[in-house]
Amino acid sequence: xxxxxxxxxxxxxREITQHYIYVRPYRPSVSKxxxxxxxxxxxxxxxxxYYEHExxxxxxxxYFWNIVSIRKSLPVFPTEQAVFDKIKELEKHDxxxxxxxxxxxxQDTIETLLGEKGKKVLGKTLVLIGNTARKFKWPLHKIxxxxxxxxxxxxxxxxxxxxxxxxxxxxxxxxxxxxxRELDSLVTTLTYEEQDILQGLIYxxxxxTAMVSSP
Amino acid sequence: xxxxxxxxxxxxxxxxxxxxxxxxSRSESSAIRTAADRxxxxxxxxxxxxxxxxxxxxxxxxxxxxxxxxxxxxxxxxLGNYGNQEFRLRRARxxxxxxxxxxxxxxxxxxxxxxxxxxxxxxxxxxxxxxxxLQKS
Numbered sequence: 001x002x003x004x005x006x007x008x009x010x011x012x013x014r015e016i017t018q019h020y021i022y023v024r025p026y027r028p029s030v031s032k033x034x035x036x037x038x039x040x041x042x043x044x045x046x047x048x049x050y051y052e053h054e055x056x057x058x059x060x061x062x063y064f065w066n067i068v069s070i071r072k073s074l075p076v077f078p079t080e081q082a083v084f085d086k087i088k089e090l091e092k093h094d095x096x097x098x099x100x101x102x103x104x105x106x107q108d109t110i111e112t113l114l115g116e117k118g119k120k121v122l123g124k125t126l127v128l129i130g131n132t133a134r135k136f137k138w139p140l141h142k143i144x145x146x147x148x149x150x151x152x153x154x155x156x157x158x159x160x161x162x163x164x165x166x167x168x169x170x171x172x173x174x175x176x177x178x179x180x181r182e183l184d185s186l187v188t189t190l191t192y193e194e195q196d197i198l199q200g201l202i203y204x205x206x207x208x209t210a211m212v213s214s215p
Numbered sequence: 216x217x218x219x220x221x222x223x224x225x226x227x228x229x230x231x232x233x234x235x236x237x238x239x240s241r242s243e244s245s246a247i248r249t250a251a252d253r254x255x256x257x258x259x260x261x262x263x264x265x266x267x268x269x270x271x272x273x274x275x276x277x278x279x280x281x282x283x284x285x286x287x288x289x290x291x292x293x294l295g296n297y298g299n300q301e302f303r304l305r306r307a308r309x310x311x312x313x314x315x316x317x318x319x320x321x322x323x324x325x326x327x328x329x330x331x332x333x334x335x336x337x338x339x340x341x342x343x344x345x346x347x348x349l350q351k352s
Contacts, residue, residue: 151309156282162323169320173330180296187291199289200282203302207323 105146118197132182138175139166159202172206228260248311251331255308258335262342270348294341300334
């Protein structure tokens with residue numbers, strides 16, 4: 001899916017890159033463009049940390065959309081071979097719970113609904129989910145983000161984040177309750193406006209691969 | 216002049232849970248779907264009324280109360296992100312009410328009846344336990 005393609009101005013790039021480390025897209029046709037990494041004040045090791053799992057890769061690419069508006073499908077890799085090697089090394093380690101693939105259904109609708117601040121809140125939320133999944137080794141294999149309209153209430157549109165677990169329903173339900181507590185901690189770091197966005201526009205549910213465990 | 220009895224007397228919405236419980240013993244799909252629907256409305260109406268009484272929420276008594284209440288429940292001084300459970304209850308109820316085909320665990324939005332009832336009770340219990348907003352502050 002193509003998002004807005006406006007190239008950032010040189011001034012914007014300078015401002016962003018004061019605090020970010022560069023990576024660049026793989027595709028030769030755009031290889032002259034250097035894109036900022038989203039990790040503030042990061043060094044090589046920190047980059048590796050954030051690239052440790054597939055989840056973060058995808059999330060970082062998601063941030064790229066917001067910052068420089070490139071296609072999601074573009075693979076990216078750091079300009080420095082040392083960082084690239086570090087990433088490959090880290091990828092060999094434990095991946096449990098962080099291999100979750102994030103997919104967006106009607107991304108443009110989601111972005112329109114959320115606006116710029118909402119996209120940041122969603123980004124923070126997805127990072128939190130990834131961290132939590134990794135911390136507790138959840139069998140989380142997919143995160144689907146979609147825009148939904150309520151079947152009865154006119155103009156009630158929201159973003160639904162569905163977490164797909166390789167577990168039975170009751171276990172997935174427990175994971176979601178644990179996520180609520182993590183989200184409560186996240187809320188304390190958000191502005192009032194961001195809290196409103198999270199509470200009013202972003203909702204969560206689970207789906208499972210196994211049968212419901214109890215009648 | 217004698218006062219006419221109301222067509223529908225005043226309701227404590229938690230009474231819907233008793234009806235829902237009774238319906239669980241029946242096997243017809245109409246019965247268990249009605250039970251699931253009543254579980255949702257028991258939670259929604261109780262939350263709406265209790266939160267209004269406790270000054271956390273101002274209802275409009277229109278369909279707008281659904282999104283507004285769902286959002287209000289998730290505020291940190293109310294239920295925090297646990298309030299998302301009321302949203303899940305509604306999402307499941309929408310599926311159960313409007314889909315007439317078989318609904319199984321493979322149906323993404325649906326939830327089993329025992330989950331609907333348990334979740335409705337838990338939400339109500341947490342909302343009942345909230346202090347009045349002024350007392351809290």
